[in-house]
Amino acid sequence: MVGVGSFQPTTQEFPRSLYQLTDHIFIDTEDAVKESGDLTVPLEKGWITSESIQSMAGFIADKDKFHFKNGASIVFKSTGMALFDVVVANKIYKRAIEKGVGTILE
Known part of the structure; x- marks a missing residue:
């Protein structure tokens, strides 16, 4: 399951039942623990523990x-x-220039 929709501490896209079925929880940045209701709410309610959350950087x-x-x-x-977005956009831009595809906007 991948979640990208809830980005505020009070919003959730995952139901409680998901946490009962989950073996591992990974996050892209440590800020996700404070910013997403998909983590703040389950932590507050005891559905998960902070030890069950791992960063992708730690995994890699x-x-x-x-x-x-x-x-x-x-x-x-x-x-x-935003840094991830800039890095990916830059990579896509360079690849498009190399291949001579896309539209130049002026």
């Missing part, structure tokens, strides 16, 4: 520490970050 840096069982249920909660 130390994949060996994570042990996933077959059929594990994983939630990825993204609140986004």
